[in-house]
Amino acid sequence: PPMFQGHHQGGNPATPGFILMQLAVLSVFFTPILVSKFCSLSRDGKTWLGAAGVVGLIFGIVPASSFHIDEGRYGGWWALIAKFPAVADRSPLFVVGAVVGAVALVLWGLLLTRRDRWIFAGSFLAFTVAQSMNQVSWQRYHEPMLLVLITLILIRGVGLEQARRKILLGSVLLAGMLAAITVQKLSEESERGITDPRVESLENRLDSAILPR
Secondary structure, X not given: OHHHHHHOOOOOOOHHHHHHHHHHHHHHHHHHHHHHHHHOOOHHHHHHHHHHHHHHHHHHHOOOOOOEOOOOEOOOHHHHHOOOOOEOXXXXXXXXXXXXXXXXXXXXXXXXXHHHHHHHHHHXXXXXXXXXXXXXXXXXXXHHHHHHHHHHHHHHOOOOHHHHHHXXXXXXXXXXXXXXXXXXXXXXXXXXXHHXXXXXXXXXXXXXXXXXX
């Protein structure tokens, strides 16, 4: 919308790594499935995982990844990153999350047929590139897509018939975490300007737009 355009212009190089970090967090709830897939891989398959880890390391180290409001790195898991020290404007937590997320991404893809794998990879890549064009890197813009992709993989994955209990347990635990975060956010009694530092300037622009000339 026109009112928000001034707040979303420009790219954010930290977004790819941040999306991988979020995928790492969500993947924790399905660790037994991903570990099982890892154990079944050949040496060549594990080599590809190593390559994915290197790519994740690049996405984790190259961009600045400390908590920074003016650079669009705030809200969601950025608040957790802010609680840990940064080195040269890089967050170790962010770097580790990007590496783990990159490895998890490959493992998720290997659960699919070749056709579905290409669709999954193309969708993930296109989504990440599009979100990277946004100056603000917000979890609430990324997480829904990641949840949808994971759900589709669990539905269409190959050889997951025997893992229904693990899928159900992971899904319930993940839903519980998201519900707890939602309840905690709803219980916060803070002014909008505190919740989002950019709201005040946004409201000023809105007031200027609707006031009679």
